[in-house]
Amino acid sequence: MIRSLLVILSVIFISSFCSTQDNVAWNGFKVKKKINQKLLLDVTPILRLHQDLSEYQNSSIDISLNYTFKPGWSVQALSRTWFMPDRSDRQFFWVDVAHTWKKEKMTLKNRLRNHRAFDIGGFIDNDYLRYMLTYVPTTFSRWSPVINLEPWLQFNGINDMTRFRTEIGGNISLSDSWKLLLMYRRQDELKVNAENDLNMAVITLTRIL
Numbered sequence: 403m404i405r406s407l408l409v410i411l412s413v414i415f416i417s418s419f420c421s422t423q424d425n426v427a428w429n430g431f432k433v434k435k436k437i438n439q440k441l442l443l444d445v446t447p448i449l450r451l452h453q454d455l456s457e458y459q460n461s462s463i464d465i466s467l468n469y470t471f472k473p474g475w476s477v478q479a480l481s482r483t484w485f486m487p488d489r490s491d492r493q494f495f496w497v498d499v500a501h502t503w504k505k506e507k508m509t510l511k512n513r514l515r516n517h518r519a520f521d522i523g524g525f526i527d528n529d530y531l532r533y534m535l536t537y538v539p540t541t542f543s544r545w546s547p548v549i550n551l552e553p554w555l556q557f558n559g560i561n562d563m564t565r566f567r568t569e570i571g572g573n574i575s576l577s578d579s580w581k582l583l584l585m586y587r588r589q590d591e592l593k594v595n596a597e598n599d600l601n602m603a604v605i606t607l608t609r610i611l
């Protein structure tokens with residue numbers, strides 16, 4: 403099953419190189435620490451490559467706290483500091499509310515994210531309200547496929563949906579303390595900057611403490 407997933411993701415990503423948009427890789431290493439039964443801390447540095455994966459683009463670090471306040475319901479606060487090589491660094495702060503529903507091996511998750519950006523050094527980053535639907539059709543012994551759909555509602559005087567992300571991939575359990583996420587992400591810009599559509603390979607290795 404894992405081999406089949408790798409083949410499918412490889413075909414999707416390689417075929418995307420035929421498009422005229424840039425192809426980007428997000429490479430992350432996540433450390434997860436369970437503070438108590440309800441509180442979870444994540445720290446994730448991310449390295450990005452662009453120009454069809456040939457050049458360093460930028461890097462960032464995510465720090466998040468996730469709190470489960472009742473079965474199936476959680477809130478999360480996430481800070482992302484983006485280190486830019488050719489401009490002022492970027493800073494984001496996001497607040498999520500999520501609900502997870504499970505039946506046997508299937509999972510549905512709904513997440514609402516208030517995406518706030520700080521304008522630094524004369525550069526303006528947009529604010530959004532983001533909704534993500536996550537569908538995990540089944541879970542096998544060592545891996546689970548996942549599909550994410552995420553529309554972005556932009557503020558800043560636009561007040562319209564200007565971005566849509568589609569993700570398909572899978573989570574692989576390497577051991578009890580090591581996990582691997584392999585994901586193809588398609589990001590479409592709607593109405594604003596439509597020429598900036600992106601294909602992304604998202605690879606995240608997770609260490610659970």
